[in-house]
Amino acid sequence: MPQLADLTAAVAAGNRKDTARLTQELLDAGVEPQVIVEKGLVPGMSIIGEKFAANEIFVPEMLIAARSMKGALALLEPLLADAGVKPEHTVVIGTVQGDLHDIGKNLIAMMWKGAGFEVIDLGTNVPAEKFLAAAQEHNASVVGLSSLLTTTMPAMREVVKVLREAGLTKTKIVVGGAPITPTFATEIGADGYAADAGSAVAVARELMGITA
Amino acid sequence: MTSREKVRRALNHEAGPVPVDFGSTGLTGLHVSCVAALRDHYGLPPHPEKVWEPFQMLGEVEDDLAAALGSDCVGAMGRGTMFGFANEGWREWKTPWGQVVLVPADFRTREAENGDVFIFPQGDTSVPASGHMPAKGYFFDAVVRQEPIDEDNLNPADNCEEFTVMTAEEITHWRETFARMQGENRAIVSGIGGTGFGDIALVPAAFLKHPKGIRDIAEWYMVLLEDPDYVHQIFDYQSKVALQNLETFAAIAGDAIDVITICGTDFGTQTSQFCSVQTFNDLYAPYYRRINDWIHEHTTWRTFKHSCGAVRPLIDSFLAAGFDILNPVQCSATGMDPNELKAEFGDRVVFWGGGVDTQKTLPFGSPAAVRTEVLERLKAFSPGGGFVFNTIHNTQARTPVENIVAMVDTVREFNHAGA
Numbered sequence: 063m064p065q066l067a068d069l070t071a072a073v074a075a076g077n078r079k080d081t082a083r084l085t086q087e088l089l090d091a092g093v094e095p096q097v098i099v100e101k102g103l104v105p106g107m108s109i110i111g112e113k114f115a116a117n118e119i120f121v122p123e124m125l126i127a128a129r130s131m132k133g134a135l136a137l138l139e140p141l142l143a144d145a146g147v148k149p150e151h152t153v154v155i156g157t158v159q160g161d162l163h164d165i166g167k168n169l170i171a172m173m174w175k176g177a178g179f180e181v182i183d184l185g186t187n188v189p190a191e192k193f194l195a196a197a198q199e200h201n202a203s204v205v206g207l208s209s210l211l212t213t214t215m216p217a218m219r220e221v222v223k224v225l226r227e228a229g230l231t232k233t234k235i236v237v238g239g240a241p242i243t244p245t246f247a248t249e250i251g252a253d254g255y256a257a258d259a260g261s262a263v264a265v266a267r268e269l270m271g272i273t274a
Numbered sequence: 275m276t277s278r279e280k281v282r283r284a285l286n287h288e289a290g291p292v293p294v295d296f297g298s299t300g301l302t303g304l305h306v307s308c309v310a311a312l313r314d315h316y317g318l319p320p321h322p323e324k325v326w327e328p329f330q331m332l333g334e335v336e337d338d339l340a341a342a343l344g345s346d347c348v349g350a351m352g353r354g355t356m357f358g359f360a361n362e363g364w365r366e367w368k369t370p371w372g373q374v375v376l377v378p379a380d381f382r383t384r385e386a387e388n389g390d391v392f393i394f395p396q397g398d399t400s401v402p403a404s405g406h407m408p409a410k411g412y413f414f415d416a417v418v419r420q421e422p423i424d425e426d427n428l429n430p431a432d433n434c435e436e437f438t439v440m441t442a443e444e445i446t447h448w449r450e451t452f453a454r455m456q457g458e459n460r461a462i463v464s465g466i467g468g469t470g471f472g473d474i475a476l477v478p479a480a481f482l483k484h485p486k487g488i489r490d491i492a493e494w495y496m497v498l499l500e501d502p503d504y505v506h507q508i509f510d511y512q513s514k515v516a517l518q519n520l521e522t523f524a525a526i527a528g529d530a531i532d533v534i535t536i537c538g539t540d541f542g543t544q545t546s547q548f549c550s551v552q553t554f555n556d557l558y559a560p561y562y563r564r565i566n567d568w569i570h571e572h573t574t575w576r577t578f579k580h581s582c583g584a585v586r587p588l589i590d591s592f593l594a595a596g597f598d599i600l601n602p603v604q605c606s607a608t609g610m611d612p613n614e615l616k617a618e619f620g621d622r623v624v625f626w627g628g629g630v631d632t633q634k635t636l637p638f639g640s641p642a643a644v645r646t647e648v649l650e651r652l653k654a655f656s657p658g659g660g661f662v663f664n665t666i667h668n669t670q671a672r673t674p675v676e677n678i679v680a681m682v683d684t685v686r687e688f689n690h691a692g693a
Contacts, residue, residue, distance in 0.1 A: 120549050122495040129496070160410035165491060187390075187408045212637045212670050213412050240544045241633035258545050 063091045066102040069134070073106025074113075076126030078133050085134040095141040099178060103131055107176025108263070115260030121169070124259060128172035135175070149180040151270055154196045155206035156184030158217040163210035166239060169259035170206055177263045179203075190217070190224040197225060202233050204266050206256070209239040218242075219250040226251060234269040238262065277346035281461035281532060285576050285598070285624055287659045291689040292652060295626065295664045296682075297335030298347035298463040299535050300327045301580045301601055302627070304669040304678075305412060306375050309333030311675040316342040322366055324376045328393070329356035329405065329480065330668060331413045333375070340460075343682050347662070350455060350464035350531060353447040356414075357381070357405060358396040358481030360443075370409060371671075392417075395483050404480040412671035416478035420490040428497075430507035432487030436479055437468050437515040440522050448526045461532040463578070466523050469516045469565050470537035471509050471558050472498070498549065502557055509561040517568055524573055533599065535578040536565060542583020545608045554588055559595040566596025578626065582667060584608040589619050602667040603628030605651070612654035625655050626662040630681055636665060637673045641680035648684040656688075 064087040072080040088098050110127045113119040142148075153174050157167045164186050175181045182196050197205050205225060207218050222235055237247045238256040247255035254269050256262040267273075275283075280293040297303045304312070309323045316339065324334040335345065353360050355378065363379025370391060380397025389409030395401060405414035455462060470476070477494045479485035488494050498505055539558075541548050549557075566577045579597035581588075584607035592600065603625045605612050612628055628651055630636050635647045655661040663685050669678060 114546075117546050120547055121543070122499045122549065125492050125496050126499060160408045162406060162408060162411075162415040168492070212633055213672050214410075217410070243634070258543070 064088055066093070066098070069098065069102035070106040070109070073103055073127055073130050073134070074109040076123060076130050078126075078130045081130040082133045082137065085137050089137065089141070095138045095145065096147050098134075099138060099142070103134055104176060104178050107131055107173060110176070111173055111260045111263055115258070121165070124169055124172070128169070128176065131172070131176055149178055151203040151266075151272075152180040152182060152200045153204040153206060153266060154182045154184065154193065154200060154202045155208070156188035156193060156196075157186040157208045157210075158214050158221060159187055159189045160217050161209050161211050161214035162186045163208075163239075166210065166259070167206075167208035170208070170238065170256065170262045173259045173263050174206070174266060177267070179266070190221040193221050194224050194228050194230075197230055197233050198228070202230075203270050204234050204236055206262070206266075207235065207237045207252075209237075209242060212241050215241060215246070218252075222251045234266075236262070236265055236269065277460040278458075278462075278532065280346050281662065284659045284662055285532065287621060287624070289658050291692065292656045292685060293346040293461070293662050294344050294685055295347040295463070295662050296343045296345040297332075297340065298345070298349040298461075299465065299578075300330065300332060301535065301538060301667065302347075302664045303327065303330070303332040304335065305671040305673070306331050306333030306369075307371065307373055307412070307671050308669050308673055308675070308678060309335060309339065310373060312343070312678060313339055315675050315679060318342065322374045322376045324364060325367075325381075326351060326361060327355065328377060328381055329414050329416075329475075331369075331671070332668060344686055346460055347463050347533075348455070348458060348460045350448075350451050350462050350527070352465065352467055353444050354467070354481070356480050357393055358483075370407065371412065395481055398483055401483045404478070404482075414480075416475070416480040418478050418490050419485055420488075420493065421486060423488065423490075423493060428501065428504050429487070430504055430511065433504075433508045434511045435482060435486065436476075437512045439515060440466075440519050445522065445526070448523060452527055452530050455530065458530075462530055463533040463535065464527065464531045465535035465578075466516075466519050468512060468519060469534075470539050471512065471561050472505070473537065473539040475538065475540075495548070498553070498557065505557060509558070513561045513564045516565055520565070520568060521572075529574050531575055533578050534569060534573075534575045535580070536569075536597070537562065537578075538580045540583060541581045541588050542585040542604065542607060544583060544606075546584055547588060548583075551587055551591055554591050555594075559591060562595035562597070570596065576624070582607075584610060586610055586615065589615075589623065593619075593622055597623075599624040599626045599662075601626040602664065603655075604666050606631045606633055606666070612651055616654055616657070620655075620658065620660055624660045624662065627664045627666050628655055628661075629663045629685070630665050632666050632668070632670055632673070636677050636681065637670055639677065641674075641676050644677045644680040645684045648681050649688065652685065652688045 069084040234253040236254040237252045244255045283290040326334045359380030364376040367377040391407040392403035393405035395404040576598040578599040586609040
């Protein structure tokens with residue numbers, strides 16, 4: 063019988079075919095889909111995050127690992143939905159209005175998905191109102207805002223303002239992107255700053271109060 | 275001392291006044307809105323500014339503005355643009371931010387209901403748009419047009435459509451350009467395109483009507499690791515065409531130019547690199563070496579490598595691949611401390627950039643903060659030459675003109691004090 067550790071290793075290695083095969087074999091052996099996610103996939107993506115943060119791997123390796131995970135989730139998600147299993151936390155993410163860049167945003171979304179969160183990805187060039195609507199609709203624990211451009215940093219401030227004015231007390235706001243700094247995050251009233259995809263999971267977990 | 279002599283001294287690592295570049299390349303330029311603001315500030319005759327680089331919406335720095343800024347470099351620009359049309363047949367166009375500019379005849383756009391602007395490859399509005407400027411944006415981004423990928427039947431030729439030998443029109447353009455620039459006393463910076471390998475800005479091929487092969491950004495990054503043979507075949511073909519074009523170009527340009535831009539491929543992120551040193555050395559370096567070696571064997575030109583981000587771990591490899599100049603020297607990225615860079619690499623590489631942070635200080639700081647940072651950078655990078663002052667990448671839209679002027683004045687005062 064395949065082991066969950068094998069699946070973890072396959073995801074961390076970005077081996078798409080093995081990841082899909084092992085996922086199916088674990089399912090066939092009767093392992094619960096939720097267990098496969100939590101004990102197989104999440105640790106694999108966690109390894110990826112750590113290696114990325116330590117400069118042992120780079121963007122291509124992360125993309126390849128995330129694609130492997132995505133393939134596994136394609137098998138698992140319908141089963142999780144049928145069983146009524148929903149992740150405890152939902153996060154909303156997008157690139158702010160005026161900005162079309164999405165590599166960084168996509169990497170964070172993948173890492174958050176890989177951490178077991180439900181991820182609502184709004185894409186790029188997202189207006190403040192759309193962030194608000196999604197945060198309300200999904201009762202988001204975290205809203206992640208991305209910006210690559212100096213010219214769109216003001217749009218980030220606007221989203222924070224709109225979310226604060228709507229009084230979403232549960233929702234924490236995390237910002238990131240090449241020109242963004244912790245000082246800017248504080249200045250605009252965000253709750254957190256993620257320097258890169260490697261640290262984004264830890265930042266979100268901390269804001270959600272997850273200590274394990 | 276002429277501007278050209280200033281630049282040559284710097285390139286030869288000789289002490290002297292710090293030369294300045296504002297606008298000689300698409301990597302060292304100014305957004306067209308900044309060009310207009312500067313013309314107004316210096317009281318230069320008002321007229322619609324030419325958008326010579328339509329992707330990033332860079333404005334032409336004309337001779338009168340170059341003189342006001344004290345720029346020591348001038349670009350010998352190619353005929354084509356990022357969207358595959360020629361820079362000719364200028365006409366007026368009103369930008370989404372309300373500025374009237376001049377754009378080439380084939381700069382054809384369509385505005386969506388929400389105010390987003392789309393631009394078309396080669397000016398052909400019958401094919402899908404290849405560039406997108408959001409309603410509140412100031413420049414275009416490439417629209418990824420990715421056909422379904424058949425991983426088992428990838429054909430490297432599909433990713434080589436853009437690498438072609440110089441056309442008769444391009445040869446005529448270069449002849450006319452260098453004839454016109456005879457007697458120029460600034461350093462001339464040029465580039466022929468097709469010499470940069472795997473530049474992610476070029477992968478989506480905004481200049482092609484129906485790009486084939488791998489054009490999606492994430493797919494490209496993944497194929498670098500998953501199928502390096504595919505990439506080697508592209509780079510091999512590309513480098514052979516580039517060498518042929520360099521031979522043609524060298525016969526026309528001769529020693530008229532001082533610097534040739536080779537590559538804009540970004541190998542750095544804000545905090546890390548896009549690949550390991552090993553991957554760079556295995557996958558990219560052999561082809562850069564071909565290009566740079568040919569140039570050094572046949573010309574007097576210095577080779578210019580642009581890469582944003584935290585590239586310090588890669589600088590030795592860039593030098594081993596034959597690059598002479600590093601741009602934009604992103605000091606705000608991890609490990610890119612100006613004093614440390616100068617100490618470690620200053621005698622082997624020319625830093626072309628690093629003058630001021632365009633992510634924070636220049637757009638959002640005060641003129642006093644700009645002055646302080648510019649002075650720090652001048653002191654760090656200028657000793658013993660090997661430094662051409664430029665902002666860290668292009669000056670972005672919405673940068674206050676008083677900050678740009680503070681930067682220009684600080685460099686001028688520094689040079690004056692050292693004279």
